[in-house]
Amino acid sequence: MPLINFAAREINYKIVYYGCGLCGKTTNIQFIHRKINPDARGKLVSIATEEERTLYFDFLPLTLGKVKGMQTRFHLYTVPGQSYYNASRKLVLQGVDGIIFVADSQITRLDENVESYLNLWDNLLGQGDDLSKLAFVIQMNKRDLTETFSVEDLNELLNHTDSPVVPASAVTGEGVFETLKIVCKQVIAKTA
Amino acid sequence: MPKRKGLVINDRQLDLCDDLLQKLKEVSGSTFLALISTSGQPITTASDEYHPETLSLASLAASSFAATQQLARILDENEFTLLFHEGRALNLHVTQVTEQVLLIVTFGRETQVGKVRLYTQRAVEVLRQIFEVDEDEETPAMDADFESSAGRAIDDLFQDA
Ligand SMILES: Nc1nc2c(ncn2[C@@H]2O[C@H](COP(=O)(O)OP(=O)(O)O)[C@@H](O)[C@H]2O)c(=O)[nH]1
Ligand SMILES: [Mg+2]
Numbered sequence: 001m002p003l004i005n006f007a008a009r010e011i012n013y014k015i016v017y018y019g020c021g022l023c024g025k026t027t028n029i030q031f032i033h034r035k036i037n038p039d040a041r042g043k044l045v046s047i048a049t050e051e052e053r054t055l056y057f058d059f060l061p062l063t064l065g066k067v068k069g070m071q072t073r074f075h076l077y078t079v080p081g082q083s084y085y086n087a088s089r090k091l092v093l094q095g096v097d098g099i100i101f102v103a104d105s106q107i108t109r110l111d112e113n114v115e116s117y118l119n120l121w122d123n124l125l126g127q128g129d130d131l132s133k134l135a136f137v138i139q140m141n142k143r144d145l146t147e148t149f150s151v152e153d154l155n156e157l158l159n160h161t162d163s164p165v166v167p168a169s170a171v172t173g174e175g176v177f178e179t180l181k182i183v184c185k186q187v188i189a190k191t192a
Numbered sequence: 193m194p195k196r197k198g199l200v201i202n203d204r205q206l207d208l209c210d211d212l213l214q215k216l217k218e219v220s221g222s223t224f225l226a227l228i229s230t231s232g233q234p235i236t237t238a239s240d241e242y243h244p245e246t247l248s249l250a251s252l253a254a255s256s257f258a259a260t261q262q263l264a265r266i267l268d269e270n271e272f273t274l275l276f277h278e279g280r281a282l283n284l285h286v287t288q289v290t291e292q293v294l295l296i297v298t299f300g301r302e303t304q305v306g307k308v309r310l311y312t313q314r315a316v317e318v319l320r321q322i323f324e325v326d327e328d329e330e331t332p333a334m335d336a337d338f339e340s341s342a343g344r345a346i347d348d349l350f351q352d353a
Contacts (some may be wrong), residue, residue, distance in 0.1 A: 002198055003201075003231070004198060005200075005206065005236075007203040007204075008236065014233070036350075042248070043247070045252065047252075057255065059248065059251045062349075064345050067341045067342045068337060068338045072345070075232065087259075091259060094258060095230065095233075096231075181347065181350045184346050185342075185343055185346055188339050188343070189339055192336065
């Protein structure tokens with residue numbers, strides 16, 4: 001549900017990075033913050049615990065600029081991945097327009113990925129969203145590591161919605177903008 | 193399947209809100225006011241000299257407010273309708289206007305909490321009417337033109353560095 005302010009000629013979309021703890025959500029946002037045109041980015045806000053894990057969210061507003069006279073913005077959020085933070089995840093999901101599910105490709109992280117994926121759909125159904133209006137992209141992260149599942153296997157496991165899939169390595173930035181690009185275009189198409 | 197409601201603000205609503213916020217600021221002696229969506233996006237603000245960073249403010253205030261609602265639920269309270277922080281030089285007051293809209297008011301030592309609360313409560317009743325008139329309306333579609341222009345802008349902005 002984008003916020004469309006016809007009076008102020010503004011439209012804001014909310015994009016959420018979802019996925020288990022340590023899968024690379026914050027790293028995605030930090031890379032975007034570092035590499036994007038500084039004029040297009042707002043302040044990066046992080047609410048973290050003492051161990052520097054995300055507690056509530058990271059938040060980065062991006063300005064696409066004027067499109068057909070409308071100032072168009074994407075507000076990027078991450079959720080905390082650890083299972084005990086589900087209350088915070090639900091808060092961040094309120095009013096979401098697009099989701100990037102970040103999967104950790106490492107073999108040892110299989111259970112965490114599946115748990116997070118199921119938790120996402122639970123929370124979305126719980127907030128009564130019309131899921132056909134929601135943009136959804138899956139990012140297979142940490143492709144630079146060796147002990148990993150193949151993209152095909154992960155796809156079979158986690159892609160029940162037949163959504164676009166982007167292999168990525170958030171530490172090097174590979175696939176980071178590609179993922180964002182796809183979700184942003186989908187968000188606009190779904191609300192058009 | 194329930195509908196995903198968008199929040200659409202038209203000219204008339206924004207004018208009414210701006211007028212009201214300006215008045216509320218004057219009568220209550222507050223320094224800065226903002227209407228934001230419960231999903232964390234700013235709608236409009238009123239202020240003189242004090243200009244906090246609105247995007248961060250909206251995102252943090254909305255999540256704090258949502259967190260207090262969850263706290264209420266855990267404590268078996270129906271709802272906390274108000275979030276209040278008292279600082280040394282500045283106080284922050286967040287109230288719910290509608291399901292999708294929150295009102296942020298900051299004020300300093302020049303005024304009293306009671307006064308701000310009283311006027312804010314009155315303003316919320318008026319604001320509620322402004323938003324409730326149109327909240328059921330369909331989200332007007334952004335046309336195909338918007339989609340293709342936005343697509344080009346996205347390609348430009350999110351180039352791999
Ligand atoms: N090798 C590798 N490490 C990554 C990648 N993405 C994130 N990491 C590391 O994984 C850890 C957790 O990342 P973080 O972004 O904080 O995870 P979050 O909990 O999802 O926000 C950090 O040490 C990152 O450097 C990646 O693509 N490859
Ligand atoms: Mg994180």
